[in-house]
Amino acid sequence: MSTPPSTDRSARAWRWVEAAEWDEFVAASPCATPFHTRSWIESFAAYDGRFAARALAIELDQASLLLPLFARRGVLRRGPFARAVAAQPGVYGGPLSRTGALDSATWIAFARALPQLPFGRLDCFGNVLDPLPAEAASALRATTRTTHALELASLPEDPRSTYSKGCKHSLTKSRRAEVRCERTHDIAGYFEVYRDSLRRWGKAPERAYGLELFERLLATPLAELWVVRMPSGEIAAGGLFLFTARHCVWWHGAMRDAFSDACPSNALIHTLIGRARERGCALFDFNPSGGHEGVDSFKRSFGARGLEVPVFSWRSALAARLGGASKELR
Numbered sequence: 457m458s459t460p461p462s463t464d465r466s467a468r469a470w471r472w473v474e475a476a477e478w479d480e481f482v483a484a485s486p487c488a489t490p491f492h493t494r495s496w497i498e499s500f501a502a503y504d505g506r507f508a509a510r511a512l513a514i515e516l517d518q519a520s521l522l523l524p525l526f527a528r529r530g531v532l533r534r535g536p537f538a539r540a541v542a543a544q545p546g547v548y549g550g551p552l553s554r555t556g557a558l559d560s561a562t563w564i565a566f567a568r569a570l571p572q573l574p575f576g577r578l579d580c581f582g583n584v585l586d587p588l589p590a591e592a593a594s595a596l597r598a599t600t601r602t603t604h605a606l607e608l609a610s611l612p613e614d615p616r617s618t619y620s621k622g623c624k625h626s627l628t629k630s631r632r633a634e635v636r637c638e639r640t641h642d643i644a645g646y647f648e649v650y651r652d653s654l655r656r657w658g659k660a661p662e663r664a665y666g667l668e669l670f671e672r673l674l675a676t677p678l679a680e681l682w683v684v685r686m687p688s689g690e691i692a693a694g695g696l697f698l699f700t701a702r703h704c705v706w707w708h709g710a711m712r713d714a715f716s717d718a719c720p721s722n723a724l725i726h727t728l729i730g731r732a733r734e735r736g737c738a739l740f741d742f743n744p745s746g747g748h749e750g751v752d753s754f755k756r757s758f759g760a761r762g763l764e765v766p767v768f769s770w771r772s773a774l775a776a777r778l779g780g781a782s783k784e785l786r
Contacts, residue, residue, distance in 0.1 A: 468511065469514075469515045469544040470512055470514045470515070470569075470572065470573055470574070471512070471513050472510060472511070472512060472513075472583065473511045473512070473513045473522065475494060477492075477511075477513070478511040478522070478524065479494055481511075481522045481552065481554065482494070482522070482552065484523070484554045484558075485522070485552040485553060485554055486555075486556045486585070486702070487552055487553070487556060487557055487583060487585040487586040488552055488585075488671075488680035488700060489547075489548040489549075489583060489584070489585060489700065489705065489764060490678055490698035490699065490700050490703065490705050491543045491547040491548045491549055491698075491705075491706075492522075492524045492543070492548070493524075493678055493700070494509070494524070495512070495673075495676035495678040495679075496543070496547075496673075496676075496678060496698070497510075497524055497526060497543060497544075498526075499672040499673050499675075499676060499678075500526070500544050500545070500669070500672075501526060501544075501650045502669055502672060503666070503669040503672055504544065504545075505529070505548075506528060506529055506530075506626035507526035507527060507528060507529060507544060508526070508529055509526065509527075510524075510527045510540075511523065511525065512524075512573065512574075512622055514551065514566070514569060516565045516569060517565065518561055518562045518565050519553050519558070519562050520553070520554070521551040521552060521553055521558075521562075522552045523540075523542060523550070523551045523552075524542065524543065524549065525540040525541060525542045525543065525549065526540065526541040526542070526543060526544045527539075528540070528541070530684075535576060535774075536576035536772055536775040536778055537727045537775070537778075537782050538574060538575035538576050538577070539575060539576070539577045539578075540575045540578045540579070541578075541579045541581075542578065542580045542581065543581065543624060546581050547581060547608060547707075547743075548581060548582060548765070549580055549582070549583065550580050550581075550583045550586065551566055551583050551649055555694070556586075557585070557586045558586060559589070560590075560591045563589060563592030563595075563596075564591065564592055564595055564597060567592065567595055567596055567599065567770075570770055570772070571772055573695060575582075575645075576771060576772040576774065576775035577769070577770065577772070577775055578770045579769045580768050580769070580770070581601075581765075581767045582598075582601070582765035582766050582767040584603055584605065584739070584763055584765050585703065585739070585766070587763075587765055587766055588766040589766065589767075592665060593768075595603075596766075596768040596770065597768060598768040599707040599765060599766070599767055599768070600764040600765060600766050600767070601744050601764075602741055602752075602762045602763065602764055602765070603740040603742065603744045603762070603765055604741075604745075604755035604760035604761065604762055604763070605739050605741045605742060605760055605761065605763055606729065606731045606739070606740040606757065606758065606759060606760050606761075607738065607739060608729070608737055608738060608739065610731060611729075611733070611759075615726075615729055615759070618724070618758075618759035619757060619758055619759060620756070620757040620759075622757055623722060623758060625721065625756035626719035627672040627719070627723040627726055628685075629717070629719045630718055630719040630720060630722055630723035631723075633686070633687075633717075634686075634687050634716035635685065635687075635692060635718055636684070636685050636743065637682060637683070637684045637685075637686065637723055637731050638682065638683060639680055639681065639682050639726040640681055640682070640689070640694075641674065641681065642681050642683065642691070643667065643670050643671055643674060643681065644667070644746065645691050646670070646690075646691060646710070647667050647670060648693045649683075649691050649692075649693065649694055649711065649712050650665075652710070652712050652713060653710040653712075653713075656713050665708070670708075673696065674696075676685065678698055678699065679696050679697070679698055679707075680697050680699065681694060681695075681696055682695055682697060682724060682727070682728060683724075684721075684723050684724050686718065686720075690712075690715070691712065692711065692712055692718055692720035693709070693710065693711035693712065693715070693721045693723075694709070694710060694711075694724065694729075695707075695710070695724055695729055696708040696709075699732075699735065699737070701737075702736070702737055702739065703737060703738070703739050703741060704731075704737045704739070704740050704741065705742075705743055706725070706728065706741065706742050706743055707743060709724070721754070722756050725758060726758075727732075729758070741760075742755040742760055744765070751766060
């Protein structure tokens, strides 16, 4: 979409921010997700050299905002051809306020301010902690995708009572198989499980994440690697979990097919739900799964409910004329 002309100069000023201010703002914002953090954006930008890690401070009449983003590199990526993504790779992003969720008026002011910012295109994949109000979603012509999440404060002392019958049975099988779940730094071991999953999915390694990305993320305080081991010590399943003060996100997971009968993924998620509660997180987020029904069914088996997250793609009027009609988010 392109923003209609407006005489309202909603953005009084904007500027790029330095690392310390970025960190402080994200730590203060109740709606910051792990993907707004400098740890995530710098790690992924270093891995994917097409983008630079940046954060933009925006002063509106209504509020002071921070927009962490990936800025597309390239000598031609200037003016109307400059592209920003919040955030890569298709994960939560968008503006933050120190005081909490943006109201509809602030979202509308942000939309009107976009032509004044230093890019001609913004792809924003939404924020489960600060979804667009209906009026703003309409103005930005947003579409929706769905994540699944558990509100941890509402769970009973034993969350298994909210799990489906099939999920409870799977946990019984994993207990009988005597698997154990633990945090580890065995990145190479987990990566081999991921490669086994890629073969099962029929996905070429060159189209998958590389070991370097996992190494970069696990060098930050943001990410933790948890695995489920068989009694033999072999890794049966594992995942990368991202933590902020109130939000735990299951970002990446893999399972070795040979150990599927032990239901290690069920044991993994059950354990991490408990760890997230112990740390005081408000939300355990299974993350969007691209509409794969089998994956969605697995998430629902833990009692997770679907949450719609509006996403939008904006182009300046000049960029829209030069580049044609806006394409769907990729």
